[in-house]
Amino acid sequence: MTERPNDSVDALQITLADLATAIDWPDTPRLSLSVAAAIRSSGRESRAWRPARRGLLLGLAATLLLAGAAAAIGIALGGLRIISGGPPPGSPLPDALVVERGFGERTDLDTAARSLGGLLVPDLPALGEPDHVFFDARTGAAAMAWGDRDGLPADPGTGLGIVISQFRADIGPSTFEKLINSGTRVEQAVVGVTTGYWIEGGEHFFYFRLADGEVLEATIRLVGTTLMWERDGLTLRIEGAPTLADAVRIAESMQLR
Protein backbone atom coordinates (compact mmCIF):
# COMPACT_ATOMS: atom_id res chain seq x y z
CA MET A 1 0.00 0.00 0.00
CA THR A 2 1.34 3.44 -0.84
CA GLU A 3 1.02 5.97 1.89
CA ARG A 4 1.39 9.71 1.61
CA PRO A 5 3.00 11.21 4.73
CA ASN A 6 0.52 14.06 5.05
CA ASP A 7 -2.45 11.72 4.95
CA SER A 8 -0.87 9.63 7.63
CA VAL A 9 -0.19 12.63 9.87
CA ASP A 10 -3.74 13.87 9.42
CA ALA A 11 -5.12 10.48 10.34
CA LEU A 12 -2.91 10.39 13.39
CA GLN A 13 -4.08 13.82 14.48
CA ILE A 14 -7.68 12.68 14.23
CA THR A 15 -6.84 9.62 16.31
CA LEU A 16 -5.14 11.80 18.91
CA ALA A 17 -8.17 14.06 19.09
CA ASP A 18 -10.33 11.01 19.60
CA LEU A 19 -8.00 9.74 22.30
CA ALA A 20 -8.18 13.10 24.11
CA THR A 21 -11.89 12.57 24.74
CA ALA A 22 -11.25 9.22 26.39
CA ILE A 23 -8.37 10.01 28.75
CA ASP A 24 -9.03 9.22 32.37
CA TRP A 25 -7.46 12.26 34.04
CA PRO A 26 -7.03 12.44 37.81
CA ASP A 27 -9.53 14.75 39.49
CA THR A 28 -8.43 18.38 39.36
CA PRO A 29 -7.79 19.72 42.87
CA ARG A 30 -9.45 22.98 43.97
CA LEU A 31 -6.36 25.00 43.29
CA SER A 32 -8.12 28.35 43.50
CA LEU A 33 -8.83 27.70 47.19
CA SER A 34 -5.42 26.31 48.08
CA VAL A 35 -3.60 29.04 46.15
CA ALA A 36 -5.60 31.80 47.84
CA ALA A 37 -4.97 30.18 51.23
CA ALA A 38 -1.25 29.94 50.54
CA ILE A 39 -1.10 33.59 49.50
CA ARG A 40 -3.05 34.67 52.59
CA SER A 41 -0.80 32.66 54.86
CA SER A 42 2.24 34.33 53.32
CA GLY A 43 0.79 37.69 54.32
CA ARG A 44 1.20 39.16 50.86
CA GLU A 45 -2.40 39.25 49.77
CA SER A 46 -3.04 42.97 50.20
CA ARG A 47 0.09 44.16 48.49
CA ALA A 48 -0.64 46.63 45.71
CA TRP A 49 1.52 46.07 42.68
CA ARG A 50 3.07 48.83 40.68
CA PRO A 51 3.60 48.50 36.96
CA ALA A 52 6.85 46.57 36.75
CA ARG A 53 8.92 48.75 34.43
CA ARG A 54 7.90 52.06 35.95
CA GLY A 55 8.40 50.69 39.43
CA LEU A 56 11.81 49.38 38.56
CA LEU A 57 12.95 52.66 37.06
CA LEU A 58 11.66 54.67 40.00
CA GLY A 59 13.24 52.21 42.40
CA LEU A 60 16.56 52.42 40.64
CA ALA A 61 16.47 56.21 40.55
CA ALA A 62 15.58 56.36 44.24
CA THR A 63 18.37 53.95 45.09
CA LEU A 64 20.92 55.96 43.19
CA LEU A 65 19.76 59.21 44.76
CA LEU A 66 19.84 57.71 48.23
CA ALA A 67 23.23 56.17 47.67
CA GLY A 68 24.57 59.42 46.26
CA ALA A 69 23.22 61.43 49.17
CA ALA A 70 24.68 58.99 51.65
CA ALA A 71 28.08 59.17 50.04
CA ALA A 72 27.96 62.97 49.99
CA ILE A 73 27.32 63.28 53.72
CA GLY A 74 29.44 60.33 54.71
CA ILE A 75 26.75 58.05 56.12
CA ALA A 76 27.13 54.32 55.62
CA LEU A 77 23.82 52.91 54.48
CA GLY A 78 25.10 49.56 55.72
CA GLY A 79 24.60 50.80 59.27
CA LEU A 80 20.86 51.01 58.68
CA ARG A 81 20.74 47.53 57.24
CA ILE A 82 22.47 45.99 60.23
CA ILE A 83 19.41 46.88 62.32
CA SER A 84 17.34 44.52 60.20
CA GLY A 85 19.33 41.61 61.62
CA GLY A 86 21.51 38.90 60.15
CA PRO A 87 24.47 36.90 61.25
CA PRO A 88 27.79 38.50 62.06
CA PRO A 89 30.39 38.82 59.28
CA GLY A 90 32.56 35.82 58.58
CA SER A 91 36.31 35.61 58.75
CA PRO A 92 38.45 37.90 56.60
CA LEU A 93 39.15 36.76 53.06
CA PRO A 94 42.89 36.49 52.32
CA ASP A 95 44.13 38.95 49.69
CA ALA A 96 45.81 36.14 47.78
CA LEU A 97 42.46 34.41 47.39
CA VAL A 98 40.84 37.63 46.22
CA VAL A 99 43.43 37.95 43.46
CA GLU A 100 43.38 34.25 42.56
CA ARG A 101 39.63 34.13 42.16
CA GLY A 102 39.49 37.39 40.22
CA PHE A 103 37.14 39.23 42.54
CA GLY A 104 38.51 42.70 41.74
CA GLU A 105 38.80 45.55 44.22
CA ARG A 106 37.22 45.49 47.67
CA THR A 107 34.35 47.91 47.94
CA ASP A 108 30.96 48.25 49.62
CA LEU A 109 27.43 47.62 48.43
CA ASP A 110 26.57 51.22 47.65
CA THR A 111 29.72 51.84 45.65
CA ALA A 112 29.24 48.58 43.78
CA ALA A 113 25.63 49.54 43.07
CA ARG A 114 26.72 52.90 41.67
CA SER A 115 29.49 51.34 39.61
CA LEU A 116 27.19 48.76 38.10
CA GLY A 117 24.18 51.05 37.70
CA GLY A 118 22.10 49.00 40.11
CA LEU A 119 22.95 45.98 42.20
CA LEU A 120 20.72 43.04 43.10
CA VAL A 121 21.21 42.04 46.73
CA PRO A 122 19.58 39.09 48.53
CA ASP A 123 17.00 40.01 51.14
CA LEU A 124 17.16 36.86 53.20
CA PRO A 125 17.55 36.88 57.01
CA ALA A 126 19.41 33.57 56.92
CA LEU A 127 22.05 35.17 54.71
CA GLY A 128 22.15 38.74 55.97
CA GLU A 129 24.62 41.25 54.62
CA PRO A 130 27.53 39.98 52.52
CA ASP A 131 30.81 39.70 54.36
CA HIS A 132 32.75 40.94 51.35
CA VAL A 133 31.88 43.10 48.33
CA PHE A 134 34.07 43.52 45.26
CA PHE A 135 33.99 45.35 41.96
CA ASP A 136 36.16 44.50 38.98
CA ALA A 137 36.50 47.60 36.79
CA ARG A 138 38.00 45.56 33.93
CA THR A 139 34.93 43.40 33.43
CA GLY A 140 32.41 45.66 35.15
CA ALA A 141 31.41 42.80 37.43
CA ALA A 142 30.40 43.04 41.08
CA ALA A 143 30.72 40.17 43.52
CA MET A 144 29.35 39.56 47.00
CA ALA A 145 30.66 36.82 49.26
CA TRP A 146 29.33 35.24 52.42
CA GLY A 147 31.15 33.03 54.87
CA ASP A 148 29.57 30.28 56.92
CA ARG A 149 25.81 30.58 57.50
CA ASP A 150 23.23 28.24 58.99
CA GLY A 151 22.35 25.69 56.31
CA LEU A 152 24.81 27.32 53.91
CA PRO A 153 28.19 26.00 55.03
CA ALA A 154 31.42 27.57 53.87
CA ASP A 155 34.10 25.73 51.97
CA PRO A 156 36.69 24.94 54.68
CA GLY A 157 39.53 25.64 52.28
CA THR A 158 38.55 29.20 51.42
CA GLY A 159 36.03 30.23 54.04
CA LEU A 160 33.63 31.08 51.24
CA GLY A 161 30.04 29.92 51.49
CA ILE A 162 27.96 31.72 48.92
CA VAL A 163 29.33 33.94 46.17
CA ILE A 164 27.05 36.02 43.96
CA SER A 165 28.44 37.73 40.88
CA GLN A 166 26.63 40.04 38.50
CA PHE A 167 27.48 42.04 35.42
CA ARG A 168 25.81 43.69 32.50
CA ALA A 169 26.18 41.11 29.76
CA ASP A 170 24.24 38.35 28.15
CA ILE A 171 25.04 34.73 28.61
CA GLY A 172 25.62 33.88 24.96
CA PRO A 173 24.94 30.59 23.21
CA SER A 174 28.52 29.37 23.31
CA THR A 175 28.47 29.46 27.08
CA PHE A 176 26.59 26.28 27.58
CA GLU A 177 28.09 24.42 24.68
CA LYS A 178 31.37 24.91 26.46
CA LEU A 179 29.96 23.71 29.74
CA ILE A 180 28.33 20.69 28.21
CA ASN A 181 31.48 19.81 26.29
CA SER A 182 33.47 19.95 29.48
CA GLY A 183 31.21 17.27 30.94
CA THR A 184 29.41 19.50 33.40
CA ARG A 185 25.73 18.84 34.00
CA VAL A 186 23.49 21.77 33.04
CA GLU A 187 19.76 21.93 33.65
CA GLN A 188 17.23 24.64 33.06
CA ALA A 189 15.76 26.07 36.25
CA VAL A 190 13.06 28.59 36.99
CA VAL A 191 14.03 31.77 38.83
CA GLY A 192 10.95 33.90 39.41
CA VAL A 193 9.41 33.95 35.98
CA THR A 194 12.62 33.64 34.02
CA THR A 195 14.57 30.60 32.98
CA GLY A 196 18.02 30.11 34.40
CA TYR A 197 20.62 27.36 34.38
CA TRP A 198 21.69 25.12 37.22
CA ILE A 199 25.19 23.84 36.73
CA GLU A 200 26.65 21.02 38.75
CA GLY A 201 29.82 19.07 38.86
CA GLY A 202 33.53 19.60 38.54
CA GLU A 203 35.43 22.71 37.71
CA HIS A 204 33.21 24.41 35.19
CA PHE A 205 33.93 27.69 33.53
CA PHE A 206 32.11 29.84 31.07
CA TYR A 207 32.31 32.82 28.81
CA PHE A 208 30.22 35.91 28.78
CA ARG A 209 29.80 38.70 26.30
CA LEU A 210 30.07 42.33 27.40
CA ALA A 211 27.77 45.02 26.07
CA ASP A 212 30.45 46.07 23.56
CA GLY A 213 30.63 42.53 22.20
CA GLU A 214 33.90 41.53 23.83
CA VAL A 215 33.87 37.95 25.03
CA LEU A 216 35.57 37.20 28.34
CA GLU A 217 36.15 34.01 30.20
CA ALA A 218 34.75 34.23 33.71
CA THR A 219 36.81 33.08 36.62
CA ILE A 220 35.05 30.55 38.76
CA ARG A 221 35.11 31.33 42.47
CA LEU A 222 33.88 28.09 43.94
CA VAL A 223 33.99 24.53 42.73
CA GLY A 224 30.57 22.97 42.95
CA THR A 225 27.24 24.41 41.94
CA THR A 226 26.22 27.51 40.03
CA LEU A 227 22.83 29.00 39.32
CA MET A 228 22.95 31.47 36.45
CA TRP A 229 20.13 33.65 35.19
CA GLU A 230 19.35 37.07 33.77
CA ARG A 231 17.27 39.81 35.37
CA ASP A 232 16.92 43.55 34.88
CA GLY A 233 19.68 43.59 32.27
CA LEU A 234 22.11 41.85 34.60
CA THR A 235 23.52 38.37 34.30
CA LEU A 236 23.79 36.83 37.74
CA ARG A 237 25.29 33.69 39.15
CA ILE A 238 25.17 32.17 42.58
CA GLU A 239 27.98 29.82 43.43
CA GLY A 240 28.17 27.49 46.39
CA ALA A 241 24.49 26.89 47.18
CA PRO A 242 24.05 23.32 48.45
CA THR A 243 20.90 22.69 46.40
CA LEU A 244 18.96 24.22 43.55
CA ALA A 245 16.17 25.08 46.00
CA ASP A 246 18.64 27.03 48.18
CA ALA A 247 19.96 28.89 45.16
CA VAL A 248 16.49 29.75 43.89
CA ARG A 249 15.42 30.93 47.35
CA ILE A 250 18.38 33.30 47.44
CA ALA A 251 17.86 34.41 43.84
CA GLU A 252 14.18 35.17 44.24
CA SER A 253 14.80 37.23 47.37
CA MET A 254 17.10 39.64 45.55
CA GLN A 255 16.13 43.28 45.55
CA LEU A 256 17.54 46.04 43.40
CA ARG A 257 19.46 48.77 45.19
Place this chain on the structure above:
Amino acid sequence: MEGRPLTDRELIERARAGELAAYEELVRRYEQQAFRAAYLVCRDADEASDAAQEGFVRAWQALPRFRAGAEPRPWLMRIVVNAARNRRRGSGRRAGLALRVAQDRPSDGAAPSPEVAILAGERRAELLAAIETLPDDDRLVLGLRWFVELGEAEMAEILSVPRGTVKSRLSRALERLRVAMKERAADD
Protein backbone atom coordinates in the same frame (compact mmCIF):
# COMPACT_ATOMS: atom_id res chain seq x y z
CA MET B 1 -20.42 45.63 39.52
CA GLU B 2 -20.47 44.93 35.80
CA GLY B 3 -23.32 42.81 34.45
CA ARG B 4 -20.91 40.48 32.65
CA PRO B 5 -18.10 38.25 33.76
CA LEU B 6 -14.77 40.03 33.90
CA THR B 7 -12.30 39.19 31.17
CA ASP B 8 -8.98 37.59 32.00
CA ARG B 9 -7.23 40.87 31.39
CA GLU B 10 -9.58 42.72 33.70
CA LEU B 11 -9.06 40.11 36.36
CA ILE B 12 -5.31 40.25 36.14
CA GLU B 13 -5.31 44.05 36.30
CA ARG B 14 -7.35 43.83 39.49
CA ALA B 15 -4.99 41.18 40.80
CA ARG B 16 -2.05 43.46 40.03
CA ALA B 17 -3.77 46.08 42.15
CA GLY B 18 -3.74 43.59 45.03
CA GLU B 19 -7.25 42.10 44.73
CA LEU B 20 -6.83 38.48 45.72
CA ALA B 21 -10.42 37.55 44.87
CA ALA B 22 -9.78 38.53 41.25
CA TYR B 23 -6.70 36.34 41.16
CA GLU B 24 -8.63 33.48 42.75
CA GLU B 25 -11.18 33.69 39.94
CA LEU B 26 -8.42 33.64 37.35
CA VAL B 27 -6.93 30.53 38.93
CA ARG B 28 -10.38 28.90 39.01
CA ARG B 29 -10.70 29.42 35.25
CA TYR B 30 -7.44 27.69 34.43
CA GLU B 31 -6.85 25.29 37.29
CA GLN B 32 -7.92 22.27 35.26
CA GLN B 33 -5.72 23.03 32.27
CA ALA B 34 -2.82 24.00 34.51
CA PHE B 35 -3.15 20.85 36.61
CA ARG B 36 -3.32 18.65 33.53
CA ALA B 37 -0.32 20.32 31.95
CA ALA B 38 1.59 19.82 35.21
CA TYR B 39 0.43 16.22 35.27
CA LEU B 40 1.85 15.64 31.80
CA VAL B 41 5.21 16.79 33.12
CA CYS B 42 5.20 15.26 36.62
CA ARG B 43 3.21 12.10 35.76
CA ASP B 44 1.99 11.98 39.34
CA ALA B 45 -1.23 13.60 40.57
CA ASP B 46 0.11 14.75 43.95
CA GLU B 47 3.25 16.19 42.41
CA ALA B 48 1.20 17.90 39.70
CA SER B 49 -1.12 19.39 42.29
CA ASP B 50 1.82 20.75 44.30
CA ALA B 51 3.50 22.07 41.16
CA ALA B 52 0.36 23.82 39.94
CA GLN B 53 -0.21 25.42 43.32
CA GLU B 54 3.42 26.48 43.52
CA GLY B 55 3.22 27.93 40.02
CA PHE B 56 0.10 29.95 40.75
CA VAL B 57 1.60 31.32 43.98
CA ARG B 58 4.78 32.22 42.12
CA ALA B 59 2.71 33.95 39.46
CA TRP B 60 0.95 36.02 42.14
CA GLN B 61 4.33 37.07 43.47
CA ALA B 62 5.48 37.86 39.93
CA LEU B 63 2.47 40.00 39.00
CA PRO B 64 4.57 43.19 38.96
CA ARG B 65 6.47 41.71 36.04
CA PHE B 66 3.38 40.73 34.05
CA ARG B 67 3.39 42.65 30.79
CA ALA B 68 0.31 44.88 30.69
CA GLY B 69 -1.96 43.97 27.79
CA ALA B 70 -0.62 40.43 27.41
CA GLU B 71 -2.84 37.36 27.67
CA PRO B 72 -2.81 35.99 31.21
CA ARG B 73 -3.46 32.33 30.41
CA PRO B 74 -0.21 31.41 28.64
CA TRP B 75 1.75 33.46 31.18
CA LEU B 76 0.17 31.54 34.06
CA MET B 77 0.54 28.21 32.29
CA ARG B 78 4.21 28.89 31.57
CA ILE B 79 4.95 29.47 35.23
CA VAL B 80 3.03 26.33 36.23
CA VAL B 81 4.76 24.19 33.61
CA ASN B 82 8.15 25.52 34.69
CA ALA B 83 7.35 24.72 38.31
CA ALA B 84 6.36 21.21 37.26
CA ARG B 85 9.57 20.77 35.29
CA ASN B 86 11.63 21.84 38.28
CA ARG B 87 9.78 19.36 40.47
CA ARG B 88 10.24 16.60 37.96
CA ARG B 89 13.97 17.26 37.83
CA GLY B 90 14.14 17.48 41.60
CA SER B 91 12.40 14.14 42.03
CA GLY B 92 15.03 12.49 39.83
CA ARG B 93 12.76 9.63 38.92
CA ARG B 94 10.74 8.53 35.95
CA ALA B 95 7.21 7.81 36.97
CA GLY B 96 5.23 4.98 35.45
CA LEU B 97 2.43 5.17 32.95
CA ALA B 98 0.78 8.53 33.47
CA LEU B 99 -2.29 8.51 31.26
CA ARG B 100 -4.98 5.88 31.03
CA VAL B 101 -7.97 5.41 28.82
CA ALA B 102 -11.25 5.55 30.66
CA GLN B 103 -13.14 2.26 30.53
CA ASP B 104 -16.85 2.06 29.87
CA ARG B 105 -17.06 5.79 29.58
CA PRO B 106 -20.75 6.71 29.24
CA SER B 107 -21.65 8.19 25.91
CA ASP B 108 -24.11 10.98 25.26
CA GLY B 109 -25.15 9.36 22.03
CA ALA B 110 -26.19 5.82 21.20
CA ALA B 111 -24.01 3.32 22.99
CA PRO B 112 -21.73 1.40 20.63
CA SER B 113 -21.93 -2.32 20.47
CA PRO B 114 -19.62 -4.13 22.91
CA GLU B 115 -17.39 -5.28 20.05
CA VAL B 116 -16.98 -1.76 18.69
CA ALA B 117 -16.33 -0.39 22.18
CA ILE B 118 -13.63 -3.00 22.81
CA LEU B 119 -11.94 -2.29 19.49
CA ALA B 120 -12.00 1.45 20.10
CA GLY B 121 -10.66 0.97 23.60
CA GLU B 122 -7.85 -1.27 22.36
CA ARG B 123 -6.94 1.22 19.63
CA ARG B 124 -6.74 4.06 22.12
CA ALA B 125 -4.76 2.03 24.62
CA GLU B 126 -2.34 1.05 21.86
CA LEU B 127 -1.88 4.69 20.90
CA LEU B 128 -1.27 5.71 24.50
CA ALA B 129 1.25 2.91 24.91
CA ALA B 130 3.08 4.13 21.80
CA ILE B 131 3.08 7.69 23.19
CA GLU B 132 4.62 6.38 26.39
CA THR B 133 7.64 5.12 24.44
CA LEU B 134 8.45 8.62 23.18
CA PRO B 135 11.00 10.98 24.77
CA ASP B 136 9.68 13.36 27.45
CA ASP B 137 9.76 16.40 25.16
CA ASP B 138 7.72 14.63 22.47
CA ARG B 139 5.13 13.47 24.98
CA LEU B 140 4.85 16.96 26.40
CA VAL B 141 4.24 18.73 23.08
CA LEU B 142 1.74 16.10 21.97
CA GLY B 143 -0.01 16.23 25.32
CA LEU B 144 -0.20 20.01 25.47
CA ARG B 145 -1.50 20.19 21.90
CA TRP B 146 -4.09 17.42 21.86
CA PHE B 147 -4.86 16.51 25.47
CA VAL B 148 -4.74 19.96 27.08
CA GLU B 149 -5.94 21.45 23.79
CA LEU B 150 -3.60 24.39 23.56
CA GLY B 151 -2.86 26.24 20.35
CA GLU B 152 0.61 26.52 18.87
CA ALA B 153 0.96 30.20 19.77
CA GLU B 154 0.14 29.52 23.40
CA MET B 155 2.45 26.54 23.46
CA ALA B 156 5.24 28.72 22.14
CA GLU B 157 4.76 31.13 25.01
CA ILE B 158 4.42 28.37 27.59
CA LEU B 159 7.55 26.58 26.39
CA SER B 160 9.46 29.85 25.81
CA VAL B 161 10.31 28.97 22.23
CA PRO B 162 9.39 30.51 18.86
CA ARG B 163 6.18 29.31 17.26
CA GLY B 164 8.15 27.75 14.42
CA THR B 165 9.96 25.63 16.96
CA VAL B 166 6.64 24.38 18.32
CA LYS B 167 5.59 23.43 14.80
CA SER B 168 8.78 21.54 14.14
CA ARG B 169 8.70 19.80 17.53
CA LEU B 170 5.12 18.71 16.93
CA SER B 171 5.98 17.49 13.49
CA ARG B 172 8.93 15.47 14.77
CA ALA B 173 6.91 14.08 17.66
CA LEU B 174 4.14 12.96 15.30
CA GLU B 175 6.66 11.34 13.03
CA ARG B 176 8.25 9.45 15.91
CA LEU B 177 4.80 8.42 17.11
CA ARG B 178 3.99 7.00 13.69
CA VAL B 179 7.21 5.01 13.76
CA ALA B 180 6.51 3.78 17.29
CA MET B 181 3.04 2.61 16.28
CA LYS B 182 4.37 0.79 13.24
CA GLU B 183 6.98 -0.94 15.38
CA ARG B 184 4.36 -2.03 17.86
CA ALA B 185 2.15 -3.29 15.06
CA ALA B 186 5.08 -5.23 13.59
CA ASP B 187 5.81 -6.82 16.98
CA ASP B 188 2.25 -8.12 17.32
